[in-house]
Amino acid sequence: xxxxxxxxxxxxxxxxxxxxxxxxxxxxxxxxxxxxxxxxxxxxxxxxxxxxxxxxxxxxxxxxxxxxxxxxxxxxxxxxxxxxxxxxxxxxxxxxxxxxxxxxxxxxxxxxxxxxxxxxxxxxxxxxxxxxxxxxxxxxxxxxxxxxxxxxxxxxxxxxxxxxxxxxxxxxxxxxxxxxxxxxxxxxxxxxxxxxxxxxxxxxxxxxxxxxxxxxxxxxxxxxxxxxxxxxxxxxxxxxxxxxxxxxxxxxxxxxxxxxxxxxxxxxxxxxxxxxxxxxxxxxxxxxxxxxxxxxxxxxxxxxxxxxxxxxxxxxxxxxxxxxxxxxxxxxxxxxxxxxxxxxxxxxxxxxxxxxxxxxxxxxxxxxxxxxxxxxxxxxxxxxxxxxxxxxxxxxxxxxxxxxxxxxxxxxxxxxxxxxxxxxxxxxxxxxxxxxxxxxxxxxxxxxxxxxxxxxxxxxxxxxxxxxxxxxxxxxxxxxxxxxxxxxxxxxxxxxxxxxxxxxxxxxxxxxxxxxxxxxxxxxxxxxxxxxxxxxxxxxxxxxxxxxxxxxxxx
RNA sequence: GCGCCUGUAGCUCAGCUGGAUAGAGCAACGGACUUCUAAUCCGUAGGUCGCAGGUUCGAAUCCUGCCAGGCGCGCCA
Numbered sequence: 004x005x006x007x008x009x010x011x012x013x014x015x016x017x018x019x020x021x022x023x024x025x026x027x028x029x030x031x032x033x034x035x036x037x038x039x040x041x042x043x044x045x046x047x048x049x050x051x052x053x054x055x056x057x058x059x060x061x062x063x064x065x066x067x068x069x070x071x072x073x074x075x076x077x078x079x080x081x082x083x084x085x086x087x088x089x090x091x092x093x094x095x096x097x098x099x100x101x102x103x104x105x106x107x108x109x110x111x112x113x114x115x116x117x118x119x120x121x122x123x124x125x126x127x128x129x130x131x132x133x134x135x136x137x138x139x140x141x142x143x144x145x146x147x148x149x150x151x152x153x154x155x156x157x158x159x160x161x162x163x164x165x166x167x168x169x170x171x172x173x174x175x176x177x178x179x180x181x182x183x184x185x186x187x188x189x190x191x192x193x194x195x196x197x198x199x200x201x202x203x204x205x206x207x208x209x210x211x212x213x214x215x216x217x218x219x220x221x222x223x224x225x226x227x228x229x230x231x232x233x234x235x236x237x238x239x240x241x242x243x244x245x246x247x248x249x250x251x252x253x254x255x256x257x258x259x260x261x262x263x264x265x266x267x268x269x270x271x272x273x274x275x276x277x278x279x280x281x282x283x284x285x286x287x288x289x290x291x292x293x294x295x296x297x298x299x300x301x302x303x304x305x306x307x308x309x310x311x312x313x314x315x316x317x318x319x320x321x322x323x324x325x326x327x328x329x330x331x332x333x334x335x336x337x338x339x340x341x342x343x344x345x346x347x348x349x350x351x352x353x354x355x356x357x358x359x360x361x362x363x364x365x366x367x368x369x370x371x372x373x374x375x376x377x378x379x380x381x382x383x384x385x386x387x388x389x390x391x392x393x394x395x396x397x398x399x400x401x402x403x404x405x406x407x408x409x410x411x412x413x414x415x416x417x418x419x420x421x422x423x424x425x426x427x428x429x430x431x432x433x434x435x436x437x438x439x440x441x442x443x444x445x446x447x448x449x450x451x452x453x454x455x456x457x458x459x460x461x462x463x464x465x466x467x468x469x470x471x472x473x474x475x476x477x478x479x480x481x482x483x484x485x486x487x488x489x490x491x492x493x494x495x496x497x498x499x500x501x502x503x504x505x506x507x508x509x510x511x512x513x514x515x516x517x518x519x520x521x522x523x524x525x526x527x528x529x530x531x532x533x534x535x536x537x538x539x540x541x542x543x544x545x546x547x548x549x550x551x552x553x554x555x556x557x558x
Numbered sequence: 559g560c561g562c563c564u565g566u567a568g569c570u571c572a573g574c575u576g577g578a579u580a581g582a583g584c585a586a587c588g589g590a591c592u593u594c595u596a597a598u599c600c601g602u603a604g605g606u607c608g609c610a611g612g613u614u615c616g617a618a619u620c621c622u623g624c625c626a627g628g629c630g631c632g633c634c635a
Contacts, residue, residue, distance in 0.1 A: 036574080037574085307633095
């Protein structure tokens with residue numbers, strides 16, 4: 004609809020130019036919008052105002068010239084008006100909206116797809132929680148945002164790979180090993196001093212117990228230095244298995260799990276550091292090796308090898324991001340918690356230093372989640388091991404409700420996640436509001452079958468019966484879906500789909516309460532309305548699938 | 559002190575990357591189930607878009623400066 008109208012308007016501009024009414028042939032892009040107020044028509048353009056400068060004419064004069072030259076071949080326009088400073092408002096002939104319905108039926112689960120990605124290989128890395136403890140709610144949000152963004156990008160024509168980066172190297176892994184080792188000693192009846200720096204959660208005790216049952220007590224009787232790494236590996240593997248299972252429960256499956264340790268094992272990190280030294284990008288100061296990130300806009304240089312000879316997290320991160328680009332990704336997206344924002348300049352610097360364009364690297368900073376119960380904060384302290392895990396949340400409120408809540412807000416704004424609210428099955432909790440649309444329509448379809456209603460023989464002319472304002476409103480909502488998808492993909496903002504679906508759901512519920520779909524005494528009308536609501540159902544299902552949320556047949 | 563993010567109805571948030579009279583849900587109040595699922599709908603009420611300037615035909619949106627809140631600023635990850 005918009006595109007057809009845009010072409011018509013541009014044609015009008017050329018025609019007016021040929022007649023000499025418009026002096027310049029330099030036409031700006033036609034932007035069509037849906038006015039907020041219905042009295043301003045179905046679609047509106049500000050082009051007359053945009054062109055005022057280049058044409059050196061009053062906007063309203065330009066608008067008049069355009070309208071006079073409109074050639075509405077497809078019969079889309081019922082009437083036009085010039086309003087305010089020079090808006091051109093178009094009132095679309097109601098039946099002109101109908102063809103979108105057959106498009107939806109024809110394209111089915113492909114309706115709304117676009118090709119802004121042009122098969123560009125893009126990688127999105129998310130969650131990437133350290134394997135030192137279970138996933139919590141914050142990871143859930145990152146997971147929902149990352150996974151849904153991946154779905155949307157894929158739907159927008161990108162070639163998407165989802166990756167999980169496992170920080171299975173460095174100090175926190177050592178700490179994990181020590182924690183398990185000490186808890187194991189406790190199990191053997193020894194008194195140990197369990198340091199505050201160790202992981203306090205009960206899951207550490209469980210891991211120690213598991214290891215004891217599996218391999219016997221030998222390992223816990225060894226000297227600490229010999230026991231740490233075996234303990235750490237065992238625990239990390241177990242924890243990763245657990246995270247993998249939790250993520251699957253949450254509907255997330257990664258294409259690849261990438262081990263940080265593998266970058267060391269292959270010698271890539273060392274090789275990179277050596278290469279940077281030769282280029283003068285890595286230098287020695289105060290006994291440590293520094294990377295000259297400040298050459299690339301970071302506020303200061305960063306250590307890659309510490310005085311004690313150990314590499315920092317940043318060292319492997321340079322190699323990791325370089326590796327991503329070497330694997331052929333043209334666009335690399337990291338989803339991080341907002342508390343890591345200070346890290347962005349140095350990774351951007353690293354990307355640039357390794358010879359890639361920092362604009363090809365983007366970070367989605369997901370703001371923190373505040374977990375509440377009945378409006379009151381749930382105490383959470385990672386150190387002490389008191390926290391609500393992602394798996395607890397999924398068990399308590401369900402996967403669909405959890406995902407919907409995570410995606411019901413721009414990732415950039417902090418989120419209150421109220422466990423009690425998430426369980427409510429009212430309008431407080433819009434996931435059910437949207438799913439209910441799907442279930443209601445499924446129910447109508449069941450009734451058609453059960454009552455033996457003969458609704459075959461649909462013909463496009465039946466659609467003429469869809470002429471009430473609720474019909475048109477609903478259809479117009481359906482035409483917006485491709486735009487919502489495109490915007491969600493362009494800006495990597497899944498919440499746009501969420502809000503779109505809530506709007507569509509509202510339009511449907513209104514429709515449902517106002518109009519009966521199945522009218523035994525008017526089969527053409529029944530066929531038309533079934534055609535309409537089935538299209539709605541397809542779009543709802545389609546949109547929910549982008550969010551990773553199920554579309555139930557009944558509720 | 560510096561940097562990033564946020565400030566919109568009593569509460570939780572949208573606002574299509576500059577458009578016309580700023581929108582939803584919840585909470586409040588009043589209505590609608592012998593009819594396809596009331597997990598729904600309809601109506602009423604509720605606003606100086608943090609404050610002050612600037613940019614222009616036009617600003618919640620862009621720029622600058624303040625104010626308030628959150629988060630960062632390690633040879634931690």
